[in-house]
Amino acid sequence: MTRTKIALIGAGNIGGVLAQQCAQRELGDVVLFDVVSGVPQGKALDIQEGLPVVNSDARVTGTNDYKDIQNASVVIITAGLARKPGMSRDDLLNKNLEIMKDVATNVKQWAPKAFVVIVSNPLDAMVYAFQKVSGFETNKVCGMAGVLDSARFRFFVAQELNVSIKEVTAYVLGGHGDTMVPLARYSTVGGVPVTELIATDKLNNIIERTKKAGGEIVDLLKTGSAFVSPALSAVAMAESYLKDQKQILPCAAYLNGEYGIRGYYVGAPAVIGAGGIEKIMEFKLNADEKRLMDESFQHVKTLIDQIKL
């Protein structure tokens, strides 16, 4: 029986946390790839040498050779440049698009059956680019954004009400940017919609902070963007696939008419199981929510339509 292999393309800030998390949870053996020599190998060795402390038998290797990702079950891609203060996610488009074309070509050659989670920004455009270049089935390619954005929303709500985050559910749909759509009406605390528990002005502040949460961290760090929370979010998606958990996770998924959108990757609640993106959950949106979703989609569409593939 072959051991499960998880390939991580990009051994930077997020890639390092991904490797540690996947190995510590024994989700599979980890192959950490980067174009920079030494970084994946050093990070892999460091993690490997720490695993005895946490009783994990996962094997972690670093490489600059795509051959080593051969037959990976899951590929998580963080390759690309991260934002600096004053930059928008969209500013990364041209450079990261070239990188994603290179990554997609190699993943297609060495791990054609993998479930692929894209993390690199601008997220929605990078997911589209990877799927177009690789030709992977659309349900085997998705983007990590909504899990992170929803987690941020959940944290701010739990903080406001001083309750356990275990009692808080949240959905953030649409593009991964300032036009994202936190669905307060479908976000709950103890099963009760947050709209019934938090005053409108405070809830609007939480929604605005959720939209700007990425930039808030970029401004604080000054040298890069959030990396632990994105890694934890991507691991949750990989785990749902590897263990066929069928979690409903908001992620950039290929829409075939759901939410009135066809042929684009946009953030929507998706069931992730052994079949990849198995189903898109279509929540009924009121007029205001639909307008916000449409506006968010238009932003994604404008970005993606710039890509000539």
Ligand code: TXD
């Ligand atoms: O919610 C989300 N999806 C976002 C995603 C949350 C936070 C960060 N977001 C984006 O993820 C960010 O804007 C970047 O585009 C990616 C990765 O962020 P990270 O903080 O990990 O960036 P680093 O530390 O710069 O790591 C990127 C690595 C770095 O080691 C490069 O050498 C490598 O990518 N790289 C490549 N790897 C493979 N192949 C190629 N061609 C390549 N080029 C650079």
